[in-house]
Amino acid sequence: MLEQRIQQQFFESADLQVQAADTLARPLADAVHAVLGCITAGGKLMVCGSGGSTADAQHLAAQFVGRFERERPGLAALALGTDSVLSQSLARESGINDVLAKQVQALGLPGDVLLVLAPAGDDEAVIAAVQSAHGKDMTVIAFTGRQAPGLAAELMETDVQVAVPHDRAARIREIHVLALHCLCDAVDVQLMGEQEPNA
Structure with missing residues (x-):
């Protein structure tokens, strides 16, 4: 019984990956173009997430600054909301929902890109960050689930x-991670050309 339940998790995830491949190819290509335009113009990618997606934001920023699967010069990227002392201080002064927005206001420049990871799409702190990004003439890339009316x-x-064409947070986050890897790969290919990764 337990093994069948575990197998079912894999089957559901695989089915969603196949479905998402068709649904997300075009928006991911658009996201790649937005990021490339920003980076090649000297801008930076700012990334943030809600809940557990904050760790995914850190991971993406690290792959831009460091490397994805092959060596290349670092790309300007910054994960927001990951400095606990800064976040606690901002939360005390401005409220928890303004922590990300304050960082976008202070660090964002016109032409930068804000990428948000919001599986539920209704996190007030993420929405406030998006509003701040628009106030700075930044482009926003929003990774969400099927239902994200607020964002x-x-x-x-x-x-x-x-x-992501799904409502379950665990499945959405699984696809977000895959989609972020697609983003990294496509940016590398566009900047450096096709070649086998050194993974």
Whole structure:
């Protein structure tokens, strides 16, 4: 019984990956173009997430600054909301929902990109960060689930939404990680050309 339940998790995830491959190819390509435009113009990628997606934001920033699967010069990226002392201080002064927005206001520049990871799409801190990014003339890339009415309502025509066609947070986050790896791979290929990774 337990083994069957475990197998079912794998089957559900695999089915969603196949479905998401068709659904997300175009928005991911749009996201790659937005990131490339930003990076090649001397801008930076700012990344943040809600809940457990904060760790995914850190991981993406590390892959840009360091490397994904092959050596290359570092790309300007920064994960927001990961400095616990800074976040606690900002939360005390401005409220927990303004922690990410304050960092975008202080560090974001016109032409930068804010990539948000919000499986539920209704996190007030993430929505406030998106509003701050728009105030700084930044493009927003929003990784969400199927239902993200609060966040989707904030997006502009120049923004990109990568909406995983599912409602369960665990499945959405699994696809977000795969989609982030696709983003990293595509950026590397566009910057350095095709070659086998050194993974």
